[in-house]
Amino acid sequence: MDGPASPAGPEESVFMAPHRIKPYCTQAEWVGRAKCSVCDVRNLVLFSGLSAHELDDILLPIDNLRVPQHAVLYEQNQLAPFVYTVRSGIIKLCVDLPNGSQRIVRLLRPGDVAGMEALVDDRHHHTAIAMRDADVCRIPREVVLRLDQTNPAVHRSLMQRWQCTVDQADHCIVALSTGSAEARMARLLIMLGCAGSHTELLPSREEMGALAGITTETASRVMAEFKRRGLIHSHKGSDVVCDAAGLAEIAKG
Amino acid sequence: MDGPASPAGPEESVFMAPHRIKPYCTQAEWVGRAKCSVCDVRNLVLFSGLSAHELDDILLPIDNLRVPQHAVLYEQNQLAPFVYTVRSGIIKLCVDLPNGSQRIVRLLRPGDVAGMEALVDDRHHHTAIAMRDADVCRIPREVVLRLDQTNPAVHRSLMQRWQCTVDQADHCIVALSTGSAEARMARLLIMLGCAGSHTELLPSREEMGALAGITTETASRVMAEFKRRGLIHSHKGSDVVCDAAGLAEIAKG
DNA sequence: CGTTATGTTGACCTCCTTCAAAGGCTGTGG
DNA sequence: CCACAGCCTTTGAAGGAGGTCAACATAACG
Numbered sequence: 019m020d021g022p023a024s025p026a027g028p029e030e031s032v033f034m035a036p037h038r039i040k041p042y043c044t045q046a047e048w049v050g051r052a053k054c055s056v057c058d059v060r061n062l063v064l065f066s067g068l069s070a071h072e073l074d075d076i077l078l079p080i081d082n083l084r085v086p087q088h089a090v091l092y093e094q095n096q097l098a099p100f101v102y103t104v105r106s107g108i109i110k111l112c113v114d115l116p117n118g119s120q121r122i123v124r125l126l127r128p129g130d131v132a133g134m135e136a137l138v139d140d141r142h143h144h145t146a147i148a149m150r151d152a153d154v155c156r157i158p159r160e161v162v163l164r165l166d167q168t169n170p171a172v173h174r175s176l177m178q179r180w181q182c183t184v185d186q187a188d189h190c191i192v193a194l195s196t197g198s199a200e201a202r203m204a205r206l207l208i209m210l211g212c213a214g215s216h217t218e219l220l221p222s223r224e225e226m227g228a229l230a231g232i233t234t235e236t237a238s239r240v241m242a243e244f245k246r247r248g249l250i251h252s253h254k255g256s257d258v259v260c261d262a263a264g265l266a267e268i269a270k271g
Numbered sequence: 272m273d274g275p276a277s278p279a280g281p282e283e284s285v286f287m288a289p290h291r292i293k294p295y296c297t298q299a300e301w302v303g304r305a306k307c308s309v310c311d312v313r314n315l316v317l318f319s320g321l322s323a324h325e326l327d328d329i330l331l332p333i334d335n336l337r338v339p340q341h342a343v344l345y346e347q348n349q350l351a352p353f354v355y356t357v358r359s360g361i362i363k364l365c366v367d368l369p370n371g372s373q374r375i376v377r378l379l380r381p382g383d384v385a386g387m388e389a390l391v392d393d394r395h396h397h398t399a400i401a402m403r404d405a406d407v408c409r410i411p412r413e414v415v416l417r418l419d420q421t422n423p424a425v426h427r428s429l430m431q432r433w434q435c436t437v438d439q440a441d442h443c444i445v446a447l448s449t450g451s452a453e454a455r456m457a458r459l460l461i462m463l464g465c466a467g468s469h470t471e472l473l474p475s476r477e478e479m480g481a482l483a484g485i486t487t488e489t490a491s492r493v494m495a496e497f498k499r500r501g502l503i504h505s506h507k508g509s510d511v512v513c514d515a516a517g518l519a520e521i522a523k524g
Numbered sequence: 525c526g527t528t529a530t531g532t533t534g535a536c537c538t539c540c541t542t543c544a545a546a547g548g549c550t551g552t553g554g
Numbered sequence: 555c556c557a558c559a560g561c562c563t564t565t566g567a568a569g570g571a572g573g574t575c576a577a578c579a580t581a582a583c584g
Contacts, residue, residue: 113445116523123444138427138434143441170420174391180433181391187440188396191376192366195448196484199572223531231449236572238531270369452540476563486541491563 066175081156085109091132091146091154098136100156104128107152110225111144122228124186125149125209131179137163149221194230197271202230203240204268207250207260220258319428334409338362344385344399344407351389353409357381360405363478364397375481377439378402378462384432390415402474447483450524455483456493457521460503460513473511 082105085091091102091109102109109126123144126132135143136159165172193205206229210220221229227237244250249268251259335358338344344355344362355362362379376397379385388396389412418425446458459482463473474482480490497503502521504512 113441115445115449117450121445121449123441135434135437138431143438167423167426173420173426177429177433178391180430180437181388183437184388184433184440185396187437187444188366188376191440191444191448192368192374195444196368196374197370233573234530235532235574239533239572242532487562488542488564489540492540492565495564 066171072169079158079161083154083156085148085152085154087148087150087152089148091148092142094142094145096142098133098140098142098159100158101134101136101162102132102146102154102156104130104132105153105155107154108149109146109152109154110149111146112228113144120145120228121231122225123190124183125229130182134180134183137166137176149225150219190229193269199230199232199236200240200243200268201271202232203237203244204265206230207244208262208265208269319424325422332411332414336407336409338401338405338407340401340403340405342401344401345395347395347398349395351386351393351395351412353411354387354389354415355385355399355407355409357383357385358406358408360407361402362399362405362407363402364399365481366397373398373481374484375478376443377436378482383435387433387436390419390429402478403472443482446522452483452485452489452493453496453521454524455485456490456497457518459483460497461515461518461522 083091083102085107092098092100094112094114104126106128109130109132110122111124111126111132112120112122114120126146132146132154133142135141162172162176166176167173189209193209194202196202203226206226207220220226223237223241224234226241227234230237241250244265245252247264249261249264336344336355338360345351345353347365347367357379359381362383362385363375364377364379364385365373365375367373379399385399385407386395388394415425415429419429420426442462446462447455449455456479459479460473473479476491476494477487479494480487483490494503497518498505500517502514502517
């Protein structure tokens with residue numbers, strides 16, 4: 019009843035620790051019934067077209083999960099009975115490479131939807147891992163499929179969401195897989211919102227490398243060089259401040 | 272009423288020659304009303320769920336276009352009033368890079384749909400160019416949107432088509448933008464169906480490079496090396512025969 | 525305070541890009 | 555029919571960018 023990586027049912031998939039992830043960071047915690055009507059990202063996500071009353075009807079089968087950093091939300095080739103809306107945190111979608119390493123093909127942020135392939139296929143196409151503590155709503159595929167058929171607004175936002183996913187993937191090709199390592203890293207930093215006002219914690223060098231299609235060492239070297247040039251100021255531990263203009267210049271390649 | 276690249280209406284977009292394309296290969300030829308009921312790829316594409324009668328109703332606004340090799344079907348940022356189903360040939364979706372060159376983000380083959388962003392956005396996200404003589408059906412977005420709402424089968428195949436697009440983009444990241452030039456080229460050849468039974472004419476070295484994120488020269492060198500090793504036999508001018516197993520080995524990286 | 529992940533840096537070498545030139549194929553015009 | 559032009563491909567040589575392997579530093583954690 020499940021993918022090759024896990025003998026247990028799909029329900030347990032988020033609790034399984036893949037060997038490549040440290041064992042202590044494996045469990046997604048169940049928080050409880052979702053309260054979509056008070057959810058901050060409600061308007062961004064799938065159900066923005068629903069009235070409060072309609073929401074109540076579908077709330078029951080939706081669970082709210084806390085996904086600790088490095089925990090696995092679902093794994094490639096596993097059965098896909100759910101889709102997930104990201105409420106907070108960042109989810110990375112990874113694909114395993116034949117040489118053993120892995121490539122990150124997409125980052126999902128609050129308002130994005132993970133595992134949408136569940137709506138047309140019965141298996142997941144990536145492995146989804148929380149890059150930092152995340153909060154997601156787990157929605158049975160049938161709920162989405164039913165709403166998609168009965169509610170035009172949901173249907174429309176689903177299409178938009180799908181196109182958005184395509185755009186993200188294309189952007190990953192153009193911005194993160196093209197040009198010199200410096201240009202890719204600059205684009206990655208811009209993409210992470212580092213160049214904007216609100217600065218967040220950066221991913222590890224390994225993850226940056228997996229995103230930009232370069233090695234961890236090169237990612238580290240480029241970041242160090244950026245710091246020396248004053249393009250990034252790492253306010254020890256907490257925030258990161260970037261020179262947006264300078265990075266944009268480098269991003270041009 | 273149109274994108275910045277063309278002062279004329281969207282109707283003329285396929286007739287416009289961008290400066291980077293040779294002037295003689297610019298026009299998409301109008302063939303006539305589409306005959307979906309006898310179309311070979313009908314079952315593969317959007318309208319597979321429609322009865323012959325339903326088809327008749329929507330045929331009127333659909334035109335069948337012949338797109339000569341190197342002709343531009345539509346351009347990035349232009350208004351997008353149509354989607355296109357590919358009946359024959361291969362369409363490449365390109366994105367212009369800041370340095371002036373361009374990256375091919377996807378190849379569309381018979382049965383694929385081009386310009387689906389038209390359904391949720393009013394501008395095209397790529398430039399679509401025929402890699403070889405192609406045959407496409409041009410469908411007004413409103414037709415698809417209406418069918419999508421009224422016909423569950425069309426709606427379902429639309430979702431599948433969208434997910435398929437995402438998968439293609441992801442595959443482009445993983446297969447064509449990761450690993451050594453040799454591995455990428457091997458994966459590209461496999462992807463082009465060269466390793467299969469029916470062999471087709473290959474793209475130019477320049478296009479191969481744009482697909483794999485490497486230079487034209489490197490693409491040429493790798494291809495020449497493959498020939499020397501006997502992995503590809505270029506039956507002068509016509510077909511290409513490949514050693515599927517050998518290429519698959521190299522593709523692993 | 526030792527232990528373990530993660531980040532940084534160095535040295536070396538491979539692969540790819542860059543620049544340049546020569547060969548091959550095609551279409552055109554004399 | 556041949557010559558020539560133009561484009562694509564091939565190949566060479568040189569240099570640089572990034573990969574690899576290894577050592578070390580730093581930070582996180584019990």
